Amino acid sequence: MPQPPTSAAPAGAPAADVPMSHREILEALSGLLLAMFVAMLSSTVVSNALPVIVSDLKGSQTGYTWVVVATMLAMTVSTPIWGKLSDLFSKKMLVQLALVIYIVGSVLAAFAPSMEVLIGARVVQGLGVGGLTALVQVVIATMVSPRERGRYSGYMGAVFAMATVGGPLIGGVVVDSALGWRGCFFIGLPFAVVAFFLLQKTLHLPVIKRPVNIDYLGATLITGGVSTLLVWVSLAGNQFDWASTATAALVALGVLLLVAAVYVEAKVAVDPIIPIRFFKDRTIALATIASVMIGVAMFGSTVYLSQYFQIARGMTPTEAGLMSIAMVGGLFVSSIVTGRMITATGRWKRFLVGGMAFVVIGLALLSTIDDTTSLVAIGGFMLVLGLGLGATMQNLVLAVQNNVSMSDIGSASAVVAFFRSMGGSIGISALGAVLSYSVAEKVTSGLAAIGIDASGQESHSVPDMSSLPEPMRVVFEHAFGMAFGELFLIAVPFAVVALVCVALIREVPLRTSNSAPVVSAGAEPAPASV
Incomplete structure (x- = not known):
């Protein structure tokens, strides 16, 4: 089949049909991974600041939820659009555009005078993050064959882990400093600017030109x-x-x-944003369902961990950031190890199934926590969850990319990311509503038990714990502690559904070349040995 016409690539750029060397790939990855770091940092650096932000801007638990959901929702709905655009325009230009949008949103958020403006700024940030999240995976898929992609997915997992562990720590330190919570939105800007110019210098890909139908x-x-x-x-x-x-x-x-x-x-x-024909493929259909369930379970439960540590356990933002090391350490190790093992063997399903089993176990263990649970035990539970997430997230995308042609890889990657983000948005919103209701009910009954009438108070507000009298503070700590265990318990069934979907996916050996034929979307892939 003839190749589509491409624009002339810059001097020294790899041709479309010539595999890039490991060194060339690493040079191109430098800017991409920094862009990915920026995308991850935008969420993690703010996580430990949220209780302080909501308290300072006089927000409620619903406001707390929507500061997170606004970014997730914007990222969700824009991800398939970015994926489609990557099949039509210069991928490098699109990544740089996403970085600019992220910078604008960050500046607006840093100067937000109210919860409403902050939520709007987070929407702008989410549009940029959606582009970075989708496009980095698409570009790597363009440069690297599926068989070798596990190796580089491990690098992405490592960057994800660095941003996840570094973000809360940096954010906690900044919140506790003279810069305050507003400084958290400036942290990613230098990285974004450096990533922009690094991409300009190192990333050279042929531009596929075809009619545009958005x-x-x-x-x-x-x-x-x-x-x-x-x-x-x-x-x-x-x-x-x-x-x-x-x-x-x-x-x-x-x-x-x-x-x-x-x-x-x-x-x-x-040219649909989400091609329905994709779902005739068993792998893509099951991976999509699994992505939604993983999003609900992972984002819906873990996004509130910082609030648990600060409100239920009385920690500072910096201390809450340190508590995330256990989960991210597990994610860091498992993402790199599984990526290299997949590259070495060509087998990926065992790591997906094993990873989801760890996710289910980790969430089940975390469902037992309250305001008195040993912090060492909680760290162990988070480690188990991190090990599972590291073996699951990137490799689920890899399984889908292996089942589609190069012309569809942008859309297919974006579809998986879209449904995972949509599940995350649903999980954060739904579990946030459950948390708000559960805490309000427990606080009301707890205050009544110590002789305080809470009928005239706003029980859905996020309190400044340092300003509360000791008896009231204990009531709030206990209410939040008990409610968080319930959140993880609700997340467990969703993770179980994801585990079942992953177990039902039929394993197809990873292609050793991007030009190798793939199983058509409507056909059932035949089993093969590696």
Whole structure:
């Protein structure tokens, strides 16, 4: 089959059909991995600052949730668009554009005078992070064959671990310093600027040119449907009753928009954001379901760990950051080790299944915590969870990329990232609503038990623990401690569903070349030995 025409590559750039050497790949990866570090840092550096931010800006538990959900939602809905654009335009230019958008959002967030402005700025940040998250994986997939990709996925896992462990530590130190929480939004800017110029110097890829058909209608319907349902989940039980006219209206509108989105993607769009034909492939269909479940379980539960350590255990932001080392250490080790073993053997399913089993066990162990649980035990539970996540996240994308042609690799990678982020947005929003309700109920009953009438107080607010009298502080610590164990318990069934989906995926040996034939989307791959 003839190759599509490409623009002239810069001098010294690798040709489209000539494999890049390990050194050339590492040079190109330098800017990409720094961009990935920026994307991860944007979330982790703020995590330990959130209790302080929400307290300073007079926000509620719902506001706490939406500072996180705003970024996740923007990242979710923009990821497939970035993936589609990567099949149409210069990948380097798109990564640099995503970095610029991230910088703008960070500056707006740093100067936000209210929760509403901060949430809006986080939406802008999320648009940039969505581009960085999707495009880095697409570019690596373009440069490296599936068989070798595990090796470089290990590097991505290491960067992810560095940002995840370094972010909370840096953020905690900054919050406790004279810079305050606003300084957290400036941390990533120098890295973003360096990544921009490093990409300009080191990343040289041929640009595939073909007619542009952006599915704006599909993107709008997907955004509207997901956003409406998330608004309902986060506000129900607080702003209005679960069984109410507002609930019926929001659910009906959200479902209607998503049904319309499915119709547009299947029947109307020339180049759909989410090609329905992908889901005829068993691997992609199962990986998509697993991605949603992983997103719900992972993001929905772990995003509130910092709040647990600061409110239920009385830690400073810096101390809360140190507590994340156990989980990220496990993630760091397992991502590198499994990546290298996959490259050496060509086998990937055993690591996915084993990783998800560790995720299930880790979440089940964390569901037992309260405000009195040994910190050493909690660290051990987080280590188990980290080991599972490191073996799962990147390798699930690898399994999908191995099943599609190069022309679809951007869209396919983005679809997996989209559904994982969507699951994360749903998990954060839904579990945040559960946390808010559970804490409010426990605080009200706890205060009543010590003779304090809480009927006139805002039980959904996030308190400044240092300003509370000792009896009230103990009530809040106990309420938050008990509620967090419930969050992890709710996350366990979602992880179990992901484990079942991963176990049902049929393993196809990794291709040793990007030009090698792949199983068509509608066919069932035949088993083969490596």
